[in-house]
Amino acid sequence: MDLDTSNLRRVTAASAVVVTALQATTATLALRAGRRDYADGVWGPGLAAVALTSALVGRGDPWRRWALAAVTTVWAARLESLMLQRLTGTDEEDERYTEFLEGDSTPTVLAKVFGTQALAQLLVSAPLQVAAASRLPRGPRRWLFPAGVAVMIAGGVVEAVADRQKSAYTAAKEKAREAGQDDDVPDDLEVLDTGLWGWSRHPNYFGDSVVWDGAWLAAAASSPGAWTLPAPVAMSYFLIYATGAKRTEDKMGDRPAYQDYQRRVAFFFPRPSR
Incomplete structure (x- = not known):
């Protein structure tokens, strides 16, 4: 079998820790600023963080895990530059978030926005995690x-x-x-x-x-x-x-x-x- 299952467990656990830390930090800043749309700014960095974490913790083919990490990081850096321009270009929260979260409590906001995004990042990055723990x-x-x-x-x-x-x-x-x-x-x-x-x-x-x-x-x-x-x-x-x-x-x-x-x-x- 190409996959090292024990290594995959370590990769997935490390990725989950990194994503949770990034989302928690962003959520704290977002709630303090009244800008729940800050969540958009952590989407690319979160996926890049998973790619790099997977490359570091993984024991699969090194060329593949680091190539995937490099391409993902470049993609995320370009996307983040656009997100930062949009987020810093206005003091108003994106109306999508205002409408979507109208009347919601803080725990609900944390679950609907930051918790959901964390799960989405772990799901979308699954190929990166599996590749990092697999041989070619x-x-x-x-x-x-x-x-x-x-x-x-x-x-x-x-x-x-x-x-x-x-x-x-x-x-x-x-x-x-x-x-x-x-x-x-x-x-x-x-x-x-x-x-x-x-x-x-x-x-x-x-x-x-x-x-x-x-x-x-x-x-x-x-x-x-x-x-x-x-x-x-x-x-x-x-x-x-x-x-x-x-x-x-x-x-x-x-x-x-x-x-x-x-x-x-x-x-x-x-x-x-x-």
Whole structure:
């Protein structure tokens, strides 16, 4: 068997301790500041912390566990830079959290936000933990490891390019506002439908999901790794339904320009626009 079960128990226990510490620290700061949306700022760092902890505690193939840790950390660092810009750019809590937690007590907030996120981080990172405690088998299957890393990098590039294109669009729209064009926004600024956004309405979320598909593929090079398939499935669910694409659609769907965009461009998985 490729998996060292006793080592996996140590990896999982260490990961749980790290995630709990990060969530508890963030929760303390968030409640003091009245900003429950600080939870967004610990999502990437939490996953990077699990990847690094797994690489340190794991006794599986060193190339794989450290490669996965490196790619995950780079992905998390880029995401965190965006999160910090958003969180520090305003004194107001994200309205999603305000609506979701309205009237909730402190224990309920801790459970619904920080406890749930901790469990989600441990679930999503399951391929990283299993890979860290598994040896690479001989034979063709071992090539799933570099293939998975390549998929992770490709997904990260897609996500980064999409975010950069969105930032450029937002800056152009803000410039138009400052020029006094609020009532007559240029047609090309009604909705972002160029670049990757002309292939998918949510290419950043799609790229994010591909990152975690790649992590699963790399783990699947060892026989038990394939059983962590619920991890990337859960991540895709979060990105599409729970916190990502669907929420954006609900917020933007009443705009005529966006309704036209919905008719022309694929929802999540990229394809040429109509």
